[in-house]
Amino acid sequence: MVSKILVVDDEPDFEALILQKFRRKIRKNDFEFFFARNGFEALEQLKANGDIDMILTDINMPQMDGLTLLEELLKLPCLTKAVVVSAYGDMDNIRTAMNRGAFDFITKPIDFRDLELTIDKTLSELLILQKGRKAREVLSAMQQEMELAGRLQQSILPHSYPECREVSVCAQMVPAKDIGGDFYDFFVIDDDHLGFIIADVSGKGVTAAIFMGVSRTLLRFTALQGTSVDKVFSHVNNLLCVDNDLCMFVTAIYAILNVKTGELKYANGGHDSPMKIAVDGSIEILPRTKGIALGVMEGVEFEAGRVMLAPGELLYFFTDGMLDAENEAHEFYEVRRLIDFLDGQDQLTPTSLVKGAYKSVTDFVGNGPQFDDMTQLVIQYQPTE
Numbered sequence: 001m002v003s004k005i006l007v008v009d010d011e012p013d014f015e016a017l018i019l020q021k022f023r024r025k026i027r028k029n030d031f032e033f034f035f036a037r038n039g040f041e042a043l044e045q046l047k048a049n050g051d052i053d054m055i056l057t058d059i060n061m062p063q064m065d066g067l068t069l070l071e072e073l074l075k076l077p078c079l080t081k082a083v084v085v086s087a088y089g090d091m092d093n094i095r096t097a098m099n100r101g102a103f104d105f106i107t108k109p110i111d112f113r114d115l116e117l118t119i120d121k122t123l124s125e126l127l128i129l130q131k132g133r134k135a136r137e138v139l140s141a142m143q144q145e146m147e148l149a150g151r152l153q154q155s156i157l158p159h160s161y162p163e164c165r166e167v168s169v170c171a172q173m174v175p176a177k178d179i180g181g182d183f184y185d186f187f188v189i190d191d192d193h194l195g196f197i198i199a200d201v202s203g204k205g206v207t208a209a210i211f212m213g214v215s216r217t218l219l220r221f222t223a224l225q226g227t228s229v230d231k232v233f234s235h236v237n238n239l240l241c242v243d244n245d246l247c248m249f250v251t252a253i254y255a256i257l258n259v260k261t262g263e264l265k266y267a268n269g270g271h272d273s274p275m276k277i278a279v280d281g282s283i284e285i286l287p288r289t290k291g292i293a294l295g296v297m298e299g300v301e302f303e304a305g306r307v308m309l310a311p312g313e314l315l316y317f318f319t320d321g322m323l324d325a326e327n328e329a330h331e332f333y334e335v336r337r338l339i340d341f342l343d344g345q346d347q348l349t350p351t352s353l354v355k356g357a358y359k360s361v362t363d364f365v366g367n368g369p370q371f372d373d374m375t376q377l378v379i380q381y382q383p384t385e
Helices: 012-021 023-027 039-048 066-073 091-099 112-156 205-223 229-241 334-343 350-365
Strands: 003-008 031-036 054-058 081-087 104-108 167-174 182-190 193-201 250-258 263-269 275-277 283-285 305-308 314-318 374-381
Touching: 003 012, 003 039, 012 023, 012 031, 023 031, 031 039, 039 054, 039 066, 054 066, 054 112, 066 081, 066 091, 081 091, 081 112, 091 104, 104 112, 167 182, 167 350, 182 205, 182 374, 193 205, 193 314, 193 374, 205 229, 205 250, 229 250, 229 263, 250 314, 275 334, 283 334, 314 350, 334 350, 350 374
Parallel strands: 003 031, 003 054, 054 081, 081 104
Antiparallel strands: 167 374, 182 193, 193 250, 250 263, 263 305, 275 283, 275 314, 314 374
16 A cells, blocks of 8 residues: 655755655555645645655744644644654754654755665554554444443333332343343233243353343243243243354243232242342242253253242342452352341342342442343232232
C-alpha cells in the first residue's frame, strides 16, 4: 500500500530534490509525495488529502512556521506522524518540536540515507498505531454488541411477577460478564398451578447465552403443556442432546406449586438444592431428586420430589455463582455462610431475601472480581384462606 508523505518546506529546489532521491520508491508506488511551502498550505493539503501518513516539515517558513504547524496538528483527529527538519545544533527548536508531538527530527544539511531510514521508522511506528486503533475500534464495536446482547438477554427474563394472590415472587440475575448463562422463569400453568424454573448453563459468553435462550424456550414451552416436572425434564433433555456438538449442558430445577394446597412438586437436573425457610426461621434443604444436568445424555430418567409449603414459608432457589463467589483471600462463600445469613434474619420476604443474600455475598467478596453469574429466585406461599 502506498504511503503518502507531505513535505513542507519553502525552499523551491527541495521538491525536485525529494522527487529525484525517491524516484524508485515513487515508481514502485511505495511513496506518494505532496508538497506545501508553509504551514497554511500544509493544512490545506491535509484537508484535501485526509489520508496523509507522514509530514516532513521545516521549522523556519513564512506565514506559518513548522512549530505552529505542529500545534495545529495536535487539534486534528488523524494519526499523521510529523518529522521536523532543523539546523544542526538548534536544540531549543528541536525540544519544542518534540514537546508539540513531533515523532523525530533530521538536521540540515539533510543526509538522504538518514532521511530514508527515518521515514521507514516513522511509517513503521504509524502502522503499529493504526493497527492499535483498528483493534480498539473492533473491540469497541464488539463491546457495544455484547452490551446490547446483555440488555436483550435481560429483557427476555420475566420482570413482572405472576398475578396470583397466593404467592409472592422476587428474582434477580447478575451476570459476571455482559451476557450470562443463568436464567429464571415463572409462569401460570392453570388457575391452580404456577411453574418456576432456575437454571445455569455451562460456559460463559455468547455460546452460553444462545444455549440459555434455547433451553429457556424449550423448558417453558414444554412446561406450559401441563406435563409433570420429571417428564418435562426428560423431554427437554432429549431435545438438548440432539446435535449438541459443543457438549453444552444446563443444570436446572423445575417446580410446580399448587397455590390452593401448598403442594410443591419439583425435579432437579444436577442443580444445587433449594431451601425451604419456615416461618420460625428454620431451614430445610430439599432432598436432591434423581437426575443429571440436561443435555449430557439422552434417555435419562428424572424423579419428581414433593414438599408441602405451610402459609408464610419461602422457597429459595439459587445458582452456584452465589456459593462459589470468591474473596481476595481465595475463600469461597459456600452454603454454610448462606445458611448463617438466613439464620440471622427475621420476617424474611422474597424481596428482602434476594437483596440481603446478594449483599451478604458481595460484602464477603469485597474487591474480588465476580467470576460467575449470580441468580436467585424466591417464592413465598401466602394462601388467602
